[in-house]
Amino acid sequence: xxxxxxxxxxxxxxxxxxxxxxxxxxxxxxxxxxxxxxxxxxxxxxxxxxxxxxxxxxxxxxxxxxxxxxxxxxxxxxxxxxxxxxxxxxxxxxxxxxxxxxxxxxxxxxxxxxxxxxxxxxxxxxxxxxxxxxxxxxxxxxxxxxxxxxxxxxxxxxxxxxxxxxxxxxxxxxxxxxxxxxxxxxxxxxx
Amino acid sequence: xxxxxxxxxxxxxxxxxxxxxxxxxxxxxxxxxxxxxxxxxxxxxxxxxxxxxxxxxxxxxxxxxxxxxxxxxxxxxxxxxxxxxxxxxxxxxxxxxxxxxxxxxxxxxxxxxxxxxxxxxxxxxxxxxxxxxxxxxxxxxxxxxxxxxxxxxxxxxxxxxxxxxxxxxxxxxxxxxxxxxxxxxxxxxxxxxxxxxxxxxxxxxxxxxxxxxxxxxxxxxxxxxxxxxxxxxxxxxxxxxxxxxxxxxxxxxxxxxxxxxxxxxxxxxxxxxxxxxxxxxxxxxxxxxxxxxxxxxxxxxxxxxxxxxxxxxxxxxxxxxxxxxxxxxxxxxxxxxxxxxxxxxxxxxxxxxxxxxxxxxxxxxxxxxxxxxxxxxxxxxxxxxxxxxxxxxxxxxxxxxxxxxxxxxxxxxxxxxxxxxxxxxxxxxxxxxxxxxxxxxxxxxxxxxxxxxxxxxxxxxxxxxxxxxxxxxxxxxxxx
Numbered sequence: 001x002x003x004x005x006x007x008x009x010x011x012x013x014x015x016x017x018x019x020x021x022x023x024x025x026x027x028x029x030x031x032x033x034x035x036x037x038x039x040x041x042x043x044x045x046x047x048x049x050x051x052x053x054x055x056x057x058x059x060x061x062x063x064x065x066x067x068x069x070x071x072x073x074x075x076x077x078x079x080x081x082x083x084x085x086x087x088x089x090x091x092x093x094x095x096x097x098x099x100x101x102x103x104x105x106x107x108x109x110x111x112x113x114x115x116x117x118x119x120x121x122x123x124x125x126x127x128x129x130x131x132x133x134x135x136x137x138x139x140x141x142x143x144x145x146x147x148x149x150x151x152x153x154x155x156x157x158x159x160x161x162x163x164x165x166x167x168x169x170x171x172x173x174x175x176x177x178x179x180x181x182x183x184x185x186x187x188x189x190x191x
Numbered sequence: 192x193x194x195x196x197x198x199x200x201x202x203x204x205x206x207x208x209x210x211x212x213x214x215x216x217x218x219x220x221x222x223x224x225x226x227x228x229x230x231x232x233x234x235x236x237x238x239x240x241x242x243x244x245x246x247x248x249x250x251x252x253x254x255x256x257x258x259x260x261x262x263x264x265x266x267x268x269x270x271x272x273x274x275x276x277x278x279x280x281x282x283x284x285x286x287x288x289x290x291x292x293x294x295x296x297x298x299x300x301x302x303x304x305x306x307x308x309x310x311x312x313x314x315x316x317x318x319x320x321x322x323x324x325x326x327x328x329x330x331x332x333x334x335x336x337x338x339x340x341x342x343x344x345x346x347x348x349x350x351x352x353x354x355x356x357x358x359x360x361x362x363x364x365x366x367x368x369x370x371x372x373x374x375x376x377x378x379x380x381x382x383x384x385x386x387x388x389x390x391x392x393x394x395x396x397x398x399x400x401x402x403x404x405x406x407x408x409x410x411x412x413x414x415x416x417x418x419x420x421x422x423x424x425x426x427x428x429x430x431x432x433x434x435x436x437x438x439x440x441x442x443x444x445x446x447x448x449x450x451x452x453x454x455x456x457x458x459x460x461x462x463x464x465x466x467x468x469x470x471x472x473x474x475x476x477x478x479x480x481x482x483x484x485x486x487x488x489x490x491x492x493x494x495x496x497x498x499x500x501x502x503x504x505x506x507x508x509x510x511x512x513x514x515x516x517x518x519x520x521x522x523x524x525x526x527x528x529x530x531x532x533x534x535x536x537x538x539x540x541x542x543x544x545x546x547x548x549x550x551x552x553x554x555x556x557x558x559x560x561x562x563x564x565x566x567x568x569x570x571x572x573x574x575x576x577x578x579x580x581x582x583x584x585x586x587x588x589x590x591x592x593x594x595x596x597x598x599x600x601x602x603x604x605x606x607x608x609x610x611x612x613x614x615x616x617x618x619x620x621x622x623x624x625x626x627x628x629x630x631x632x633x634x635x636x637x638x639x640x641x642x643x644x645x646x647x648x649x650x651x652x653x654x655x656x657x658x659x660x661x662x663x664x665x666x667x668x669x670x671x
Contacts, residue, residue: 092322121514129451132325182536184649
């Protein structure tokens, strides 16, 4: 099949390697498009649109308490991350708490508590990829609950905390100001 | 003729270096992986011809290693019957006639129509011994590489949730978020768009992580094997962005994979508009499953993790998504305790692949020093080689075509006088940036930057190999 002959009216789009040209052509020519593909339904998008952003966008309905999270953690997480969230080397599970203030010292210890800048990442990652042996199997309530429990053990929320879209959005992580943009090239050895 | 000596399987004592416990464990693990690969060779060493002697892995006898390993595995019930054939991975075992001119060869197309490599070739990727095999990585055997292309079956791997098996007929890519018309594309839909092919390297930003503080792994596969170079074919992402109509204010795109990790990274929209591609082809055929079949994102020059495999979703947004892989991982803690985030570009780098660690030169005389150079910022302009520990540098010849963001093969003719020598290469890319020393990188970034490493990511320092008077070649990182 000759792809370029399929949609001759888009010749300029095809030839234009630089996006600026492509965009202006599209605008001038009245949105000439190939039109392949279909329109996904809202349900189709919602089914895989699982990300949660640091400003709170994307949190689903549901909630969970520290106490509920303790149970979820014991049955779904402790085997790999340790009873006290200390990590289990043999299982490949990372430590989740501790190390606060250690970043950049010779004893740097990166954990959710010491390093992760946003609580949203904890919810997002747990929801999408945990537990390792049953990824994506936790309900939203379970993810809220286990997030509450981890944040509590990390001394970030108190023992009575209930986490939901609103309370998760308000969590400030200890290392929230710990990140800077990439300044490279950082070695100026030009010729 | 030369006798290839057994590889030295001792490693530096790290206890006196100031290395945190976690890092030590990781380095020990890598050492064990490399040791296993070297042990496999050690068991097979024997006299061989000059060129063979440089690579202490004589072909004929190595086959028995694989035969033995396969038979043992089959006996243990861990391999299906078909895998019993005593051939290396990717090859099939055939009887070798005493004189191939006196008997007819194998029947045409008897391989079912898809060829395999010679049973006498057994270079393989080797795996870092992480605790799980789902979240792990393998390294490309660069020492045996030729030219600039990495065979698809030897392209390095990094998986966070195993290699998913995906039927392309039921796979789709949804593009949504800040756009006029969200779209759902089947793989067939994507293949209808005007296509493009480009030769680009992909390098894991963790390539070389063991070498930040001191020379550690022995082979170039261990020190540099997390980079590979393929021709990728697909549809430019800019075409797809035109189709959906990006709204003003859009600044980032979330790319998401359909593996068990549901891997996600945020991509700056400028990169998406410029040279990003949704690839379905690799080296003239469909992507390999471990490289993202049926579709992956290509972001030429960016760190490998951003090239999301098994791509299922692109969400256009105004902000980065702060995913796990761009916050807790793939960030570089530097001197002041801050962590550099979104360090996308893989900077200019090169390595000599011959002679390299664990090879043995049979004696004084002519050798062609060769290796690879690359830059995430464009073309390689020059590669310089030193054979005197960095005192003097000489231009190497570059094999054409010299392509942007691609491995570039360099070659340098050398008469070795038989005295100990320290050889190294450095890459200068078309921006004028010259590959720095490892020491200068550590000086700028610090060595306490990470819980496990001086740093883990983005090491592009000069690599050196020391050649002894006996012709042995060892890792001499930091010595140039």
